[in-house]
Amino acid sequence: MQPKFNIDRPKVSDDEINKHKDFDNLVKQFKEQSITKARSDKSWWKNNYIKYAAVIAGVTVICTVTYTALFNKSTKEIASNDKTTTLKDQNTKNTKSTKFINEPFEKIKVNNTSYKVDNSKGAEIKHPTGSKIKIPKSSFVNKAGEEIKGEVEILYREIHDQAEIIASGIPMRYDSAGKEFTFESAGMFEITGSQNGEPVFIKHDKPLTVEFNSTQTEDRFNQYLLDTVAKNWSYIKRDNPVLPPQQQPPNPAEAKQELKKLEQKYLPAIAAIPKRIDSVKVVYTKKIEKLEKPSQPIKPNKSAGRPQFELDVDYKEFPELSAFKNAVFEIGSESTNYKPEMKDITWSSAEIEEGPIKGKNYILVLKLRQRVEKLVVYPVLSGNDFADASKKYEEKFEKYKTLQTKRLADEAKLKAEMEAKQAAYMAQQKKLDEEYIREKIRIENQKNAEVNASISSGGFANIISRVFTISNFGIYNSDCPRPGGTLLMNPQYVDGSTPLSPHTVYLIETERNIVYNLSNGASMRINNNTKYTMCLLSGRGVYTVSKDDFESAVASKELKFKTTKLGEEITDLYSLKKAIGIGS
Known part of the structure; x- marks a missing residue:
């Protein structure tokens, strides 16, 4: 009978392997099967009992050696700090599912660059950072x-600084022998391959080489591959960086000086415009107030049939009443104190004051010794006098309407001039803003282009090449594990005076490329002099704590961290870097 070899047997699961790890049960099962066979075969028992004992002893030795070797190997793997580093979720009771690679922002992304490679020819790709x-x-x-025919699409992206680490959502924490660390990164990259939407794989004897350009030049990092299935970082080897050819780097001070000159040219002019707009409003408001305001003539009152009287006074003695000479006054209904006999009294004095309705009625003050009477009176006309007065009123009212129309036209003209000047200033402000932003982007792009050109042509002093051999697509990292801080604190976060309860907090070291993911930030450890x-992420809001505010909160001992909410306009990595204080 020919033996059969199963060359495509399905992979044995971890559960199945663990099920058969019981050494005592294995020996017991072997003994029972052997004794059963021996009892059914007496000749075997008689002739082979020595062989049986030898086999039992041999199997025992083999199994013992194998078990010991496996146990020792397992122990070594657990004890090793380099071979495998596994991410663990300490809170096993938390059933909330979170993506292993969890990008926190909807708009801020670390984007891929797409390259097409003919598999039959291969290629050497030069990335804009100078990586190859x-x-x-x-x-x-x-x-x-099966070997791929035709073109393969390679997607490649690099993660260099703290803002890119946060935006990528790639976990930087790992446990080694039960002790938790966070990676200090010298840079990461992700590389994948596909054809027509289907993933492709790297042939085992044809690995790729990635010469990754890093700005972290220290020689103290290891290389790791992120296993997204097992959710762990796997150690590859110690990173041995290669210095690229040296050349004179672009001078960052020149770009900063150019940006400073640009700010000096535009920012004061932009800041002055709102003041000019307000000044225009003040000037034209005063001009409008100085326009002549015509007085509306008072319509003559026709007698309502109430008691009337004339002032019979010596106008030489009371010259102030001469304006009312020959005027007929009618007692207003408001004067409930009026009595008919008042007209027969010779009063010692009479005064006319402005009434409750200016220009329409008056208060007549009559005095006789201790008696004082105040009456609301209306000057009235009747007969021809009223007709003449009405005619004069109509003439005056027409003149009033003409003057009022002119005033309204002049006011509208001044307002139009004011709005035109304000609009001109606003247009000027918009133009200056656009010019400033355009020039700023030009300078920054020019700076980046010079850096990229320098890197592509061999790099400069603070660039180092880290060489990775790639047998599998995925996320690769050059890292140095770092323990957490020694000073434990329980911070509070506030937005103005409102308490803030973030669901995700990133603690960022500004002088080392480290980001600590603190979950909700209820507690954290820091180091002094760091x-x-x-x-912070709270709902859909993104908040930051500046270096100064962080230091103030720690120094105050209250541990109340003042946050600043980022605006909707922050949609790119450059703005995020500026916001968290790591931008150039």
């Missing part, structure tokens, strides 16, 4: 192990 991806020909196969900023 070297792809041998015939490197890619499909899931069946500079920190923070980025």
Whole structure:
């Protein structure tokens, strides 16, 4: 009978392996099977009992050696700080599911760059940062192990600083032998391959080479690969960086000086415009107030049939009443104290004061010794006098309407001039804003282009190349594990005077490339003399804690951290870097 070899047996699961790890049960099962066979075969028992004992002893030795080797190997793997570093969720009771790679922002992304490679030819890709991806020909196969024909799409992105680490959502925490660390990163990259939407794989004997340009030049990092299935970082090897050819780097001070000159040119002019707009409003408001305001003539009152009287006074003795000479006054209904006999009294004095309705009625003050009477009176006309007065009123009212129309026209003209000047200033402000932003972007792009050109042509002093051998697509990292801080604190967060309860808190070291993900930030550990900023997520809001505010909160002992909410306009990595205080 020919033996059969199963060369495509399904992979044995971890549960199945663990089920058969019981050494005592294995020996017991073997003994029972052997004794049963021996009892059913007496000749075997008689002739082979020595062999049986030898086999039992041999199997025992083999199993013992194997078990010991496996146990020792397992122990070594657990004890090793380099071979495997596994991320653990300490809170096993928390059933809330979170993505392993969890990008926190909707708009702020670390974008991929797409490259097309003919598999039959291979390629050497030069990334804008100066990194190189070297792809041998015939490197890619499909899931069946068949060589890919045609073009393969390579997606590649790099993560260099704290803002990019946060935006990428890539976990930087890991446990080694039960002790938790956070990676200090010298840079990460993610590389994937596909054809027509289907993933491709790297042939085992045709690995890719990535010469990753890093600005972290220290020689103290290891290389890791992120296993997104097992959710752990796997140690690859110690990172041995390579110094690229040296050349004179672009001078960042020149770009900063150019930006400073740009600010001096535009920002004062932009800031002055709102004041000019307010000044225009003040000037034209005063001009409008100085326009002549015509007085509306008073319509003559026709007698209502109430008691009337004339002033019979010596106008030489009372010259102030001469304006009312020959005037007929009618007692107003308001004067409830009026009595008919008042007209027969010779009063010692009479005074006319302005009445409750200016220009329409008056208060007549009559005095006789201790008696004082005040009457609301109306000057009235009747007969021809009323007709003449009405005619004069109509003439005056027409003149009033003409003057009022002119005033309203002059006021409208002044308002139009004011609004035109304000609009001109606003247009000027918009133009200056656009010019400033355009020039700023030009200078920054020019600076970046010079840096990229320098990197592409060999790099400069603070760039180092870290060489990775890639046998699998995924996320690779050059890292140095760091323990947490020694000073434990329970911070409070406020937005103005309102308490803030973030669901995610990033503690950022500004002088080392480290981001600590503190979950909700209810507690954290820091080190004295280390500079920190923070980025917090609460609902859909994004908040920051500046270096100064962080230091003030720690120094005050109240541990109340003042936050600043980022506006909707922050939608790119450059703005995020500025906001958390790591931008150039």
